[in-house]
Amino acid sequence: PKYVFDFAEGGRDMADLLGGKGANLAEMARMGLPVPPGFTVTTEACRVYLETGEPPSELAHQISKHLAALERAAGRRLGQVDDPLLVSVRSGARFSMPGMMETILDIGLNDLSVLGLGRTPERERFAWDSYRRLVQMFGSTVMGVDSTWFEDALAGIKKQHHAADDTQVDTSDLIRLVETYKDLILRVTGEEFPQEPAEQLRRAVLAVFTSWNGERARLYRHREHIPHDLGTAVNIQTMVFGNLGPDSGSGVAFTRDPATGRPGIYGDYLPNAQGEDVVAGIRNAVPLQELENLDPGSFGRLRDCMRQLEAHYRDLCDIEFTIERGTLWMLQTRVGKRTSQAAFAIAGQLVDEGVISPQEALGRVDGEGLARLMFPRFDSSGTRDVLARGIPASPGAAVGAVVFDSAEAVRRAADGEKVVLVRQETTPDDLPGMIAAEAVLTSRGGKTSHAAVVARGMGKVCVCGAEELTVDPHERLFSTSSTTVREGTVVSVDGSEGVVFLGAAPLVDSPVMRYFEAGGPPPGQEAQQVVRDVHRLVGQADEARRMEVRANADTPEDAARARRFGAQGIGLCRTEHMFLGDRRPLVEAMILAHDDQEREAALAALLPLQRQDFTGILEAMDGLPVTIRLLDPPLHEFLPDLTELSVRLARLDALGRRPDPHETELLAAVTRMHEENPMLGLRGVRLGLVVPGLVAMQVRAVAEAVVARTRAGGDPRAEIMVPLVDAVEELRLVGEEVARVLQEVSVETGVALDCPVGTMIELPRAALTAGRIAQDAQFFSFGTNDLTQTTWGFSRDDVEAAFFSAYLDKGIFRSSPFETIDREGVGRLVEIAVAEGRAARPGLKIGVCGEHGGDPESVHFFHDAGLDYVSCSPFRVPIARLEAGRAAL
Numbered sequence: 001p002k003y004v005f006d007f008a009e010g011g012r013d014m015a016d017l018l019g020g021k022g023a024n025l026a027e028m029a030r031m032g033l034p035v036p037p038g039f040t041v042t043t044e045a046c047r048v049y050l051e052t053g054e055p056p057s058e059l060a061h062q063i064s065k066h067l068a069a070l071e072r073a074a075g076r077r078l079g080q081v082d083d084p085l086l087v088s089v090r091s092g093a094r095f096s097m098p099g100m101m102e103t104i105l106d107i108g109l110n111d112l113s114v115l116g117l118g119r120t121p122e123r124e125r126f127a128w129d130s131y132r133r134l135v136q137m138f139g140s141t142v143m144g145v146d147s148t149w150f151e152d153a154l155a156g157i158k159k160q161h162h163a164a165d166d167t168q169v170d171t172s173d174l175i176r177l178v179e180t181y182k183d184l185i186l187r188v189t190g191e192e193f194p195q196e197p198a199e200q201l202r203r204a205v206l207a208v209f210t211s212w213n214g215e216r217a218r219l220y221r222h223r224e225h226i227p228h229d230l231g232t233a234v235n236i237q238t239m240v241f242g243n244l245g246p247d248s249g250s251g252v253a254f255t256r257d258p259a260t261g262r263p264g265i266y267g268d269y270l271p272n273a274q275g276e277d278v279v280a281g282i283r284n285a286v287p288l289q290e291l292e293n294l295d296p297g298s299f300g301r302l303r304d305c306m307r308q309l310e311a312h313y314r315d316l317c318d319i320e321f322t323i324e325r326g327t328l329w330m331l332q333t334r335v336g337k338r339t340s341q342a343a344f345a346i347a348g349q350l351v352d353e354g355v356i357s358p359q360e361a362l363g364r365v366d367g368e369g370l371a372r373l374m375f376p377r378f379d380s381s382g383t384r385d386v387l388a389r390g391i392p393a394s395p396g397a398a399v400g401a402v403v404f405d406s407a408e409a410v411r412r413a414a415d416g417e418k419v420v421l422v423r424q425e426t427t428p429d430d431l432p433g434m435i436a437a438e439a440v441l442t443s444r445g446g447k448t449s450h451a452a453v454v455a456r457g458m459g460k461v462c463v464c465g466a467e468e469l470t471v472d473p474h475e476r477l478f479s480t481s482s483t484t485v486r487e488g489t490v491v492s493v494d495g496s497e498g499v500v501f502l503g504a505a506p507l508v509d510s511p512v513m514r515y516f517e518a519g520g521p522p523p524g525q526e527a528q529q530v531v532r533d534v535h536r537l538v539g540q541a542d543e544a545r546r547m548e549v550r551a552n553a554d555t556p557e558d559a560a561r562a563r564r565f566g567a568q569g570i571g572l573c574r575t576e577h578m579f580l581g582d583r584r585p586l587v588e589a590m591i592l593a594h595d596d597q598e599r600e601a602a603l604a605a606l607l608p609l610q611r612q613d614f615t616g617i618l619e620a621m622d623g624l625p626v627t628i629r630l631l632d633p634p635l636h637e638f639l640p641d642l643t644e645l646s647v648r649l650a651r652l653d654a655l656g657r658r659p660d661p662h663e664t665e666l667l668a669a670v671t672r673m674h675e676e677n678p679m680l681g682l683r684g685v686r687l688g689l690v691v692p693g694l695v696a697m698q699v700r701a702v703a704e705a706v707v708a709r710t711r712a713g714g715d716p717r718a719e720i721m722v723p724l725v726d727a728v729e730e731l732r733l734v735g736e737e738v739a740r741v742l743q744e745v746s747v748e749t750g751v752a753l754d755c756p757v758g759t760m761i762e763l764p765r766a767a768l769t770a771g772r773i774a775q776d777a778q779f780f781s782f783g784t785n786d787l788t789q790t791t792w793g794f795s796r797d798d799v800e801a802a803f804f805s806a807y808l809d810k811g812i813f814r815s816s817p818f819e820t821i822d823r824e825g826v827g828r829l830v831e832i833a834v835a836e837g838r839a840a841r842p843g844l845k846i847g848v849c850g851e852h853g854g855d856p857e858s859v860h861f862f863h864d865a866g867l868d869y870v871s872c873s874p875f876r877v878p879i880a881r882l883e884a885g886r887a888a889l
């Protein structure tokens with residue numbers, strides 16, 4: 001197979017094979033933008049290497065052919081002594097993994113070609129600096145020498161000369177440094193730094209392949225749900241130099257503000273530097289606008305390139321570029337990561353600009369982003385101790401104890417503590433800590449620094465470049481001109497405003513949350529832009545979607561909120577909480593009844609209370625369906641705990657006291673009903689079938705509530721749902737009782753009652769016999785929580801902590817099946833039940849009421865499976881609306 005593609009042969013639609021970076025480099029080259037020439041080794045070659053430990057046998061030959069062509073075109077050879085061609089070897093996977101894998105610059109330099117590169121006196125320092133960088137990068141990434149040893153050697157020289165930064169280290173010191181580095185490599189590895197350019201290239205390519213499985217790359221993929229078997233491509237590209245003097249430099253640019261979405265030119269520029277320096281935040285960059293003064297010609301060309309890229313990709317692009325002696329070179333572009341707020345803003349703007357259609361705009365936002373916009377903010381009224389201000393790099397409000405290294409962040413977070421990771425700047429090694437922390441705070445680096453890019457990608461709060469802070473990780477503190485803050489101190493980080501406060505600042509609802517809570521009119525001109533953007537896109541989703549969105553709500557308050565949030569009914573009203581609190585004694589009496597009479601008395605006392613509950617909910621959801629589920633949990637959950645009760649009685653016994661006869665009776669009942677495995681015990685429809693009168697009481701309460709609402713002029717639409725059905729016979733028996741009671745109440749009151757009776761499909765047997773069950777069910781609702789537990793054979797409460805993270809690591813799960821529906825197994829049962837249920841009863845209404853109803857990926861599955869609605873918690877309703885609309889595109 002063809003493992004190597006010249007930039008001229010690729011394009012943006014080849015990202016699977018060429019990786020994102022390679023595909024976009026090819027695309028830019030094809031557009032005629034100034035891209036240093038090069039070629040890409042495919043992800044396929046990487047996969048072969050990862051599987052077999054050897055690169056494909058044709059690879060070396062294909063690389064040398066492409067290299068030869070590159071050399072011919074350049075008129076120079078790799079590592080040539082008098083005027084060497086140098087290349088970079090850059091990782092680049094299908095999905096962007098910022099800084100998680102390796103890139104090696106200046107391949108081709110050696111003891112001789114460094115002299116050729118530095119052939120004139122003004123280039124001498126630059127040449128040795130480049131060589132120094134190569135030996136360091138190659139030594140650590142390819143040859144495995146701990147990079148801190150190199151850093152220590154450099155720091156030692158800087159200290160000797162009281163040099164503030166790298167630029168002040170002179171040529172003779174750089175020459176000495178290269179010698180030190182080479183000695184170091186020899187000492188640690190027993191091997192010389194390879195002088196042969198082809199050898200350098202070959203080993204660098206393999207090192208990039210290997211970096212795919214590096215620890216931080218694996219961790220990043222795990223966190224971002226990126227599959228582990230894709231592999232990375234490798235880009236081999238002619239070097240251009242941003243470190244050739246003040247008329248050179250490197251920068252990063254965005255075609256719109258990635259934080260707010262505002263159009264314009266945003267970015268950072270660092271004169272006289274190689275690109276890595278910008279991202280690493282080694283020196284502080286200047287805002288990109290200043291390039292207009294420094295080098296108006298290059299600035300103008302950059303602006304043109306950016307315009308072309310936006311028009312071409314029809315989206316926000318981020319760009320890496322380098323200027324070599326006044327010549328602009330484009331080194332990377334991609335559709336850029338952005339905050340949720342910016343995603344909504346840009347989608348709207350692009351529609352207004354006529355660039356994309358409203359449907360496309362819907363594809364540019366997502367439910368998780370909307371969820372983030374609903375998170376609370378810090379209250380801006382009132383005064384607080386501002387510790388520092390920095391760049392608002394990733395929005396949101398976070399409160400936590402400050403920590404100064406990744407390991408400490410991980411340790412404390414594992415104990416349940418909320419932490420804020422404070423660093424001078426972050427590196428990819430800080431990834432575990434960034435994941436563990438609520439927020440990241442750095443004292444250096446701009447909106448494009450590693451901390452900012454990674455935090456934005458993860459939706460984590462970040463303030464960067466807070467220059468007033470002096471961070472001292474060794475002493476575990478940071479200080480400002482007036483305060484010293486030690487590890488463990490609680491601070492509040494406002495990533496939207498770029499401010500850090502001492503202590504825990506109070507939180508308020510976000511404007512988007514307030515908009516949904518108001519539940520009413522569209523926002524006016526005076527509303528914040530983000531609210532108008534959200535309103536518009538969620539409205540578009542409502543138009544596009546086929547599925548309805550209902551809510552899971554058990555109280556009138558929740559029902560009313562759900563309605564404000566746009567729910568079109570209640571998909572699950574649980575009745576268990578109606579049996580708790582001060583109603584407990586009545587429930588206890590029902591369970592402990594000695595005869596029918598006692599039980600009926602207890603049920604009769606519960607009846608009016610339940611009726612009242614249902615009336616309130618039906619009123620809040622007037623005109624919309626309310627699916628009421630009959631009692632589900634095992635009865636002993638309403639009785640005292642077996643162990644506690646036994647201990648209490650044993651203690652009384654030991655004291656020689658006679659226990660209360662009621663307690664003795666209680667203990668007997670609890671013991672009788674104790675189940676080893678209550679999840680698989682007497683619950684759901686089984687309860688209704690063995691506790692006489694229970695179903696009748698609940699149904700009567702529903703029926704009487706409907707009557708009351710009807711008489712009050714309302715439009716109640718109750719539906720009765722039977723849980724945990726395995727066999728159609730169960731449903732039939734309960735269904736007959738339901739019909740009898742409805743009929744009774746109808747006759748008593750003269751009000752016609754039309755309450756559909758349906759069932760949950762939450763056991764594999766029910767799904768597999770759905771055709772028969774549908775004969776007695778007027779609707780289905782998938783209870784995907786129980787269905788997941790019973791399909792996999794593990795209970796959520798018992799196993800999540802025990803082995804889920806190991807399963808995620810081993811790639812058995814890509815995400816927890818309780819969060820995102822397992823399409824292959826549980827999803828298959830859903831498909832079977834939908835097909836057989838509708839075959840038996842055409843037009844059967846089918847929904848889902850498990851947690852998955854509010855999970856974006858699962859919503860897409862339910863759409864594909866042909867469901868009529870999803871039901872989720874009230875706060876997730878807007879998210880489900882948006883995702884149901886996106887699913888229908």
Ligand code: ADP
Nearest residue numbers: 088090091099103237238239240274275276320
């Ligand atoms: P990452 O994926 O971590 O961003 P890159 O492959 O983009 O890694 O490389 C990091 C930086 O190295 C780039 O931003 C760029 O500035 C610099 N670089 C890479 N290739 C070249 C090149 N051919 N010439 C000059 N600089 C380069």
Ligand code: MG
Nearest residue numbers: 099320331332
């Ligand atoms: Mg890059």
Ligand code: MG
Nearest residue numbers: 723762783786
């Ligand atoms: Mg259930």
